[in-house]
Amino acid sequence: MGSAAIELKGITKRFGSVVANNNVNLSVSHGEILSLLGENGSGKTTLMNMISGIYHPDEGQIFINGREAVITSPRDAYDYKIGMIHQHFKLVDVFSAAENIVLGLNDNRKFNVNEVSQRVAQISEKYGFDIDPRKKIYQMSVSEKQTVEIIKVLYRGADILILDEPTAVLTPQETQKLFAVIRRMRDDGKAIIIITHKLHEVLSVSDRVSVLRRGEYVGTLETAKTNETELTEMMVGKKISLNIARSEPKNTADRLVVNNIRCLSREGVTLLDNVSFTARSGEILGIAGIAGSGQRELLEAIAGLQHIDSGEIIYNNPKTGAADNLRDKTPLQIRDLGVRLSFVPEDRLGMGLVGNMDIVDNMMLRSYRRGKGVFLERREPRELADRIIDQLKVVTPGTSTPVRRLSGGNVQKVLVGREIAAAPTVLMAAYPVRGLDINSSYTIYNLLTEQKESGVAVIFVGEDLDVLIELCDRIMVIGGGKITGIVDARRTTKEEIGLLMTKTDGGQINE
Amino acid sequence: MISTIASFINAAIIQGIPLLYGATGEIITEKSGNLNLGIPGIMYIGGISGIVGGYIYEYYTPEPVAALCILIPLLSSLLASALMALIYSFLTITLRANQNVTGLALTTFGVGVGNFLGGSLQSFFGKSGSISLLTTGNYFKTALPFADDLGDFGKVFFSYGFLAYLAVIIAIAAGFILNKTRVGLNLRAVGESPATADAAGINVTRYKYVATCVGGAVAGLGGLYFVMDYIAGAWTNDGFGDRGWLAIAIVIFALWKPNLAIPCSFIFGGLYIICTYIPGLSSAAKELIKMLPYLVTIVVLIVISARKRRENQPPAHLGLPYFREER
Numbered sequence: 001m002g003s004a005a006i007e008l009k010g011i012t013k014r015f016g017s018v019v020a021n022n023n024v025n026l027s028v029s030h031g032e033i034l035s036l037l038g039e040n041g042s043g044k045t046t047l048m049n050m051i052s053g054i055y056h057p058d059e060g061q062i063f064i065n066g067r068e069a070v071i072t073s074p075r076d077a078y079d080y081k082i083g084m085i086h087q088h089f090k091l092v093d094v095f096s097a098a099e100n101i102v103l104g105l106n107d108n109r110k111f112n113v114n115e116v117s118q119r120v121a122q123i124s125e126k127y128g129f130d131i132d133p134r135k136k137i138y139q140m141s142v143s144e145k146q147t148v149e150i151i152k153v154l155y156r157g158a159d160i161l162i163l164d165e166p167t168a169v170l171t172p173q174e175t176q177k178l179f180a181v182i183r184r185m186r187d188d189g190k191a192i193i194i195i196t197h198k199l200h201e202v203l204s205v206s207d208r209v210s211v212l213r214r215g216e217y218v219g220t221l222e223t224a225k226t227n228e229t230e231l232t233e234m235m236v237g238k239k240i241s242l243n244i245a246r247s248e249p250k251n252t253a254d255r256l257v258v259n260n261i262r263c264l265s266r267e268g269v270t271l272l273d274n275v276s277f278t279a280r281s282g283e284i285l286g287i288a289g290i291a292g293s294g295q296r297e298l299l300e301a302i303a304g305l306q307h308i309d310s311g312e313i314i315y316n317n318p319k320t321g322a323a324d325n326l327r328d329k330t331p332l333q334i335r336d337l338g339v340r341l342s343f344v345p346e347d348r349l350g351m352g353l354v355g356n357m358d359i360v361d362n363m364m365l366r367s368y369r370r371g372k373g374v375f376l377e378r379r380e381p382r383e384l385a386d387r388i389i390d391q392l393k394v395v396t397p398g399t400s401t402p403v404r405r406l407s408g409g410n411v412q413k414v415l416v417g418r419e420i421a422a423a424p425t426v427l428m429a430a431y432p433v434r435g436l437d438i439n440s441s442y443t444i445y446n447l448l449t450e451q452k453e454s455g456v457a458v459i460f461v462g463e464d465l466d467v468l469i470e471l472c473d474r475i476m477v478i479g480g481g482k483i484t485g486i487v488d489a490r491r492t493t494k495e496e497i498g499l500l501m502t503k504t505d506g507g508q509i510n511e
Numbered sequence: 512m513i514s515t516i517a518s519f520i521n522a523a524i525i526q527g528i529p530l531l532y533g534a535t536g537e538i539i540t541e542k543s544g545n546l547n548l549g550i551p552g553i554m555y556i557g558g559i560s561g562i563v564g565g566y567i568y569e570y571y572t573p574e575p576v577a578a579l580c581i582l583i584p585l586l587s588s589l590l591a592s593a594l595m596a597l598i599y600s601f602l603t604i605t606l607r608a609n610q611n612v613t614g615l616a617l618t619t620f621g622v623g624v625g626n627f628l629g630g631s632l633q634s635f636f637g638k639s640g641s642i643s644l645l646t647t648g649n650y651f652k653t654a655l656p657f658a659d660d661l662g663d664f665g666k667v668f669f670s671y672g673f674l675a676y677l678a679v680i681i682a683i684a685a686g687f688i689l690n691k692t693r694v695g696l697n698l699r700a701v702g703e704s705p706a707t708a709d710a711a712g713i714n715v716t717r718y719k720y721v722a723t724c725v726g727g728a729v730a731g732l733g734g735l736y737f738v739m740d741y742i743a744g745a746w747t748n749d750g751f752g753d754r755g756w757l758a759i760a761i762v763i764f765a766l767w768k769p770n771l772a773i774p775c776s777f778i779f780g781g782l783y784i785i786c787t788y789i790p791g792l793s794s795a796a797k798e799l800i801k802m803l804p805y806l807v808t809i810v811v812l813i814v815i816s817a818r819k820r821r822e823n824q825p826p827a828h829l830g831l832p833y834f835r836e837e838r
Binding site: 054073074075078086090091092093094095099100102103104105106136138 | 693696697699700703704706707708709710711712713821822824827835
């Protein structure tokens, strides 16, 4: 067997105070497929980026064919015959497949498209690809683009291939075709690493599987000797008790009834597929799922920011008792009804706050219409800003500090505080504790619980299953734009949710 | 009639040459993803530095040699323009300053420096009156000797100084390099998707620097042609006018293709002077006709935006800074 094609020993990578990978060990041999399994944020992609030269590990060693390797740039990775197929393709749209394949190569050959096309044809024949080298990338389907990416690394003579979530954008048929190609590459002696969070794919394609959890290396198993339940347990880990104060829901009433909504993207990809559920007042409804399964689209659909192709969202107005369909309303009308979206997307400031404006001005983003005539009304927003700083213990030099200069936790407090101040009837919070320290997180949990106790229907999109289980009353799991299950948070287990999260028909996930 | 048309075409080409230099330079720059709005200023600098170089040489040499008369202004023009582009590159690529603001500042700066040096060069050397480098200008203007013998045909094709032919050669060469060589492929990739280029092992920063500086140097030659050939070694403040902006408009009109920039420049050159060939126009009508190039540019922008053919769009990453992101 000899030495492994690639072996990682004690790899650690930190971003500031966040440890993305801690002491990870991994090895793959030639002629072997290894799955790297883990939830979002478990550090899979970071780890692979270190192999492909995008990041540099803080600690640990990488061995290639038994010899220690130092990889400081993508070019070094090519020299070590490592090829990475990124999840977001790195292709130039207006170039043809052949042009993309030879991009950046310096092999002293004359640049000749015909010659390139011939070599591409040879590779295609060997592994069973089907591609026209002259076709422009922007005219291609996602699957074709991926094929170009794979040929690109093979053309450069890669021996070690890393595929980052390769099936996330493929249909089931395309996935089968891809797996056939991957197996052929393995039989040709290539070492292959597939990053994934889909259990059934792990089981069907890989020889061994390594599991990461929150940047920690959990272990490696032979695929033939394991099963879904064991892998799920390794992936989500044992239950950790957080002691979040949770009260029993009182006086619940159906506030928001979502019936069979369906949303398509501009390209016609299904974002939300027949989603139905009910959000009740006095209750926290958690939404769990792999990132990009449709959480964002769902919240935006309710807030009126996402076009809904079919279905309805009925809002039972507690003041008038009327049942309105939110689908016909503008975002402003929806907000005035008391449906509030406190959205914290991937970048901290995101859609809710303007970084260069101070806290008062950010308060006014919600109240600027209320001024008299053409002049702005500043007194109320300033009082509100003071109140939020005081009640939520926002650490800031004053109300006139630009929000951009506050720490992440304080930014989130300002955002959530403003939405809560409007006395909402429905409060949607997406990843409100992302990047926050423990104490700030608990402040936010308590805030949400207070809102629930005062009769608000709270929808909480979270990442951490332990938090979801302790904070929410019910948890809805979304996978590939579909609801895969709604469970009682008091009785469910992490394994149950984990299985629901990974339960997709394959190929339905859009990012 | 024929000879009027011939002299119109001749004039259009003469007007078009500075535009062609500017457009070719800007296309090379924009292909790397840098939108250099400093081109008008760089062209001013290209002109005035040629004048300064030629002036000093003529001042200290009683009998100037033809080769040096051409070489010295040429080199000073190329160097000064490249230096301007280097300032732009440093600000936008290394310091990641806003490209539009940087470019506009350079244009203001270039025009100011040009007018300052042009206005005071004579007094630095203890003379008065306006600059006139007749000897140098004549060398630049020297056309092929047989042009006069060929009548209108000679007038249209052979009556220009060497810089005019160089402009066409550079444009064709730029088109060839961009489309047929690895360097061109890599450069286009940098302008379209620097992240992709980076991942493919291309040195994005180096490509941007080199393309911007080469582009600046080429554009500067447009200024040199204007002062040395078109007005024969003289300088008038603001004499170059808005030709720099026209050159940037041609980049759009020519759909970022240097080969196409050649006819486009001549068309714009023709539109620029056509008012003098239409008899009996009022001065207001003349100004209106001078607007034609800009109107045409707007129409072209509308058409390419509406048609959405991907090959005809500007480089996808044009105007945006690039840095390899760390989380």
